[in-house]
Every structure is written in structure tokens, then in C-alpha cells.
Amino acid sequence: ALTPELSKKTHLKEVAGIPLQVATVDNWRQIQSFEAKPDDLLICTYPKSGTTWIQEIVDMIEQNGDMEKCRRTIIQHRHPFIEWARPPQPSGVDKANAMPAPRILRTHLPTHLLPPSFWENNCKFLYVARNAKDCMVSYYHFQRMNQVLPDPGTWEEYFETFINGKVGWGSWFEHVKGWWEMRDRYQILFLFYEDIKRDPKHEIQKVIKFMGKNLDEMVLDKIVQETSFEKMKENPMTNRSTVPKSILDQSISPFMRKGTVGDWKNYFTVAQNEKFDEIYRRKMEGTSINFCMEL
Ligand code: A3P
Numbered sequence: 001a002l003t004p005e006l007s008k009k010t011h012l013k014e015v016a017g018i019p020l021q022v023a024t025v026d027n028w029r030q031i032q033s034f035e036a037k038p039d040d041l042l043i044c045t046y047p048k049s050g051t052t053w054i055q056e057i058v059d060m061i062e063q064n065g066d067m068e069k070c071r072r073t074i075i076q077h078r079h080p081f082i083e084w085a086r087p088p089q090p091s092g093v094d095k096a097n098a099m100p101a102p103r104i105l106r107t108h109l110p111t112h113l114l115p116p117s118f119w120e121n122n123c124k125f126l127y128v129a130r131n132a133k134d135c136m137v138s139y140y141h142f143q144r145m146n147q148v149l150p151d152p153g154t155w156e157e158y159f160e161t162f163i164n165g166k167v168g169w170g171s172w173f174e175h176v177k178g179w180w181e182m183r184d185r186y187q188i189l190f191l192f193y194e195d196i197k198r199d200p201k202h203e204i205q206k207v208i209k210f211m212g213k214n215l216d217e218m219v220l221d222k223i224v225q226e227t228s229f230e231k232m233k234e235n236p237m238t239n240r241s242t243v244p245k246s247i248l249d250q251s252i253s254p255f256m257r258k259g260t261v262g263d264w265k266n267y268f269t270v271a272q273n274e275k276f277d278e279i280y281r282r283k284m285e286g287t288s289i290n291f292c293m294e295l
Helices: 020-028 028-032 050-061 091-098 132-145 154-163 172-182 191-197 200-208 217-226 229-234 270-283
Strands: 012-015 018-021 041-045 104-107 126-129 186-193
Touching: 020 028, 020 172, 028 091, 041 050, 041 132, 050 104, 050 126, 050 191, 050 200, 050 217, 050 229, 126 172, 126 191, 126 200, 132 154, 132 172, 132 270, 154 270, 172 186, 172 270, 186 191, 186 200, 191 200, 200 217
Parallel strands: 041 104, 041 126, 126 186
Antiparallel strands: 012 018
8 A cells, every 4th residue: 555655745747848747737738728918917937936925026016015905815816827727626727717807827837838829929927036056945845845746855866856857847947048048039027036035125116117017115115025025924825824734734844934045055065066066057058147146
């Protein structure tokens, strides 16, 4: 018989070499034929790069700083997650189709797996990138606490798994490179987690402008305050506390874990760091993207 340890975790299935959740792959045709609209805004991230954070920022901007409106529902339900599927519940595509325009949607898909209608309709894309080392640490803890993702194994094992892109939504390197290379050809606001952390006001202003909104200084200051890590960790609408323990076991690791830049230093050994830097140099050769590794 399967031990509970083995039976509780599902496996991922690949599409074009990218591991995705099985229900997503089973729904792939519906996802690929999704019809975007020209006024859609798509929030794009590699997992664990600050998706929830930018979602709350975008929603607060959309609601002109009205926290009550942001509390209408939990963050996972505010912006349909295009590739999400868990039958018999409505899929991300079903939810997006039911949403009135102008829509704000979200995805973790790499550029080459995005439903083509997003490109064809020249939609706005808001991409948030996070440095690979912190992203790896965050993803490791997320896979430990997430009861429906594969067990990450030891840190040493996960280090290899992550580098080889054998995690949900594939290789960090390919994801970030793909979106970075698209930024001049489409309406893409490309932001960095580290910049938002260092100067939230400045980065939030960019988002306001990109969304075509005009908010006064007081509202901007309020958004900065309400979207701080401390506030979002306490906020039941953003901290995933309503998700059952059988899916997210926050006693293993909280969803709002640390929210810092440079936590990787507490995990990478000197040898791992050297190996990673070498792999990074090779995989990212020729790209102009630059990450901040500590504040
Ligand atoms: P850590 O595990 O490093 O703490 P995602 O939403 O894409 O799954 O990303 C989750 C990561 O973003 C977690 O990182 C989480 O703590 C961090 N995060 C969430 N809200 C944040 C905020 N307001 N400020 C800084 N980091 C935040």
C-alpha cells in the first residue's frame, strides 16, 4: 500500500518540456484557445516571484485605494489564473470568460506556452521577476508546505531539480529570458521584486502609469502601506489562511514566509553558490538582464 507520504503528492506532466499540473495539461486545448481581449491586463510571473504581492498592488490601484473593495474576496479569486484547473470547479479560462471587461488576469506560463490570442490582441503584460536564488529558496519551502505539489526532497536535491527546470512551470532561466526578450516588442512593464522591496513607492507609481490610472499622493502612500509584507502577512485575504491544511500546510512553512531579498545566503553553501553562478553565467549569456542579489 502507498504510504500517506507517497500518496498525498501528485505528479507533474510535461507540455513542450515544461512540467505543469496534470489538470492543467488535461485542459490544455481550452487554455490554448483562450480568447484574450485587447483591454486585458495579464499579470505574469515565474512562481514564487511576488505574484500575490503584485496582485494586491494592482487590485488596490484598480480600486483607487479602497481596501474594502479589495476585501471583496481572497486574492486567488480576484484575477483569474488562466492555466488553473481543478474539475469539477470552473477552470481559470471559465472564470476569465465570465468576467466583465476590462479584465485583469494572471499566469505563470512562459512566453512560448501563452495562449496566442494575448499576443494577437497586443494585451498589456505586467511581468515581475525575482532573483533566481531567492526564488529557489522560496519555491523549496512552498513545495514542502504545498500538499498537492511533488515533495522537494532535501535542499541538495532541490538545488539540482530547480536548476534543471524540473519544477512546475519549468526553468526559471528560460522563463525570465523569454519574457525579458519580449519586452520591447509588446506592451510589457517589466518589474523586479527587489526594486519593489527597495522603493515600493517608485515601482507602484510605474504600475499606476502603466494601468493608465491617476491617483493622488495620499492614495499612493496608502497602497505602499497596505501592501507591505507585514500587512499582507496579517491580512486573511492575502495570506492564504483560508486554504485548507490538506492543500497548504502552513504549520510546515507559512505562505507569507519571509518576504526578503538575500535569504538565499542562509541556504546556499559556498560550493553551491559557485556552481550556481557558473550555470547562471552560461544559461543567461547574451541577455542584458541584471538582478540585485541583496539590498
Ligand atoms: P518568500 O518565500 O521568500 O517569503 P508568489 O506570490 O509568487 O507565490 O510569491 C511568494 C513570495 O512572495 C514569498 O516569498 C512571499 O513571502 C513573498 N511576498 C508576498 N507578499 C509580499 C510582500 N508584500 N512583500 C514582500 N514579499 C512578499
